[in-house]
Amino acid sequence: MAQAGIDVHVARGGDGTIRVAAGPVVNRAEDGSDAVAVGSGFTGAVLDVAGAVLVWPVLGEPGLPVAEVHDAGRAQQWLWAVYGERTAAAVHACAAGEPTGVRVTAGMTPLAGGAARLGFGHWASRWWPASYEDGIPALEPDVLGLELAALTHRCQQLFDDFGDQPDDCVAELIEEHQAALDPLIQWWRAAPQPADTARHLESVLRLIDDAADSAGLDGAALRRLRSSLDQRRPAGAPVGPGALFARRDGYALAAGEPLLAGGRVIARGSGTNDWRRYPPGFVDASEHAVSWTARALGARRRIEVEVVAHVAAPAGGAPLVAEVRVNGGQSDRVFLARRDDMWTGRADLDLHLSAGAMPPHFEVGVLLPGFDPGxxxxxxxxxDAIRALVRRRLATAVQPLAYDASPHDASSGLFLAEIAAAATSEDY
Known part of the structure; x- marks a missing residue:
């Protein structure tokens, strides 16, 4: 049953989309164009559910999401369980054409808490700011993927069978990330370990087992999981996540051409590292990951760019580029190639500088063409606020909170991938 006390506003925009939002009313344009203002890019956790999109602010206190409902009929299956019956009734009335701008009372529910945690997990899979430069360890993708599968199964009421919800992918997540099943079982069976961590592991493993059974999945790893869960949990050999999920050693050598010294340095500096402009796992998230040097080689002017690679960056085939703008003019692109732990590239520039002109001003960023939203x-x-957030979460790994300590709070318990990352952070 929902806990009363949260004021929720239900309103229909000019495009027919119904917004459900707690807190102050946000005035909507006639076309509903403010819908993305609540959370976009890396500051918002987004979950695609039946008939709607749910958004939580990553920075700030977790709570009820903002819902952008585009199909009120489909959304009715979960609206009452997330916001309460009054909110569900208000959305139904709004969809039927009754006056909008209704205020109702709602409260946090177990499903709302599970959805918030699932949304945060998807955010972490996309925006976690892993960086050697900043000392923030990467999350093990297979461990995070399996916990997302468990949470999705737990929150299955949010989804339906229409197949248009990319976040409802339990079977795909299990099949893609089952390489982490045996290490998770070993971690669960290990002794000694905190009781909360053991309960967390068992909860995730049992949800995965149930989800795999519901989806008709089979395989050696899943059979070993079922066998382990059918037994009483015996104490295994002492082992921690640091040993089970060791970091990759080094980087694979790729075809990037090493930059050459020489020539007169015109300017050098750090570029802009905008996380939105390339996929996860390409570039170290540090603010100083992008560096450049401009040189004069006789009459030629050359820009050389170096970008610190993410630990999981692809070794080849990805056309990552640096965008270079000089004195606010038209941008030029420098193609980058991966070599060891760096993306590197260089290109000649036509600066058109007159005698006595001020030194040129360079703006350099990195992006992936076709992915880049600008x-x-x-x-x-x-x-910086995102980095501070993940550092606070990792700092609690030495005393992890119970998995179900507060089901209404996405930040109340760490993901298993965060606990494992904190245990291996000495490599960063």
């Missing part, structure tokens, strides 16, 4: 609204302060 520079985003989030800036350095937002990125």
């Amino acid at each position: 520079p985003g609204p989030e800036g350095r302060e937002d990125r």
Whole structure:
């Protein structure tokens, strides 16, 4: 049953989308164009559910999500369980054409808490700011993927069978990430370990087993999981996540051409590292990951760019580029190639500088063509706040909270991938 006390506003926009939002009313344009203002880019956790999109602010107190409902009929299966019956009735009335701008009372529910945690997990899979430069360890993708599968199964009421919800992918997540099953079982069976961690592991493993059974999945790893869960949990050999999920050693050598010294240095500096402009796992998230040097070689002018690679960065085939703008003019692109732990590239520039002109001003960023949405609204302060958030979470790994201690709070318990990352952080 929902806990009363949260004021929720239900309103229909000019495009027919119904917004459900707790807190102050946000005035909507006639076309509903403010729908993305609540959380976009790396500051919002987004979950695609039946008939709607749910959004939580990653920075700030967790609570009820903002829902952008595009199919009120499909959304009715979960609206009452997330916001309460009054909110569900208000959305139904709004969809039927009754006056909008209704205020109702709602409260946090177990499903709302599970959805918030699932949304945060998807955010972490996309935006976690792993960085050697900043000392923030990467999350093990297979461990995070399996816990997302468990949470999705736990929150199955949010989804339906229409197949248009990319976040409802339990079977795919289990099949893609089952390489982590045996290490998770070994971690669960290990002794000694905190009781909360053992309960957390068992909860995730049992949810995965149930989800795999419901989806008709089979395989050696899943059979070993079922066998382990059918037994009483015997104490295994002492082992921690640091040993089970060791970091990859080094980087594979790729075809990147090493930069050459020489020539007169015109300017050098750090570029902009906008996380929105490339996929996860390509570039170290540090603010100083992008560096450049401009040189004069006789009559030629050359820009050389170096970018610190993410630990999981692809060794080849990815056309990552640096975007270079000089004195606010038209941008040029420098193609980058991976070599060891760096992306590197260089290109000649036509600066058209007159005698006595001021030194040129360079702007350098990195992006993936075809993926890049353009520079985003989030800036350095937002990125610093995200780094502070994940550092606070990792700092609690030495005393992890119970998995079900507060089901209404996405930050109340760490993900298994965070606990494992904290245990291996000495490599960063």
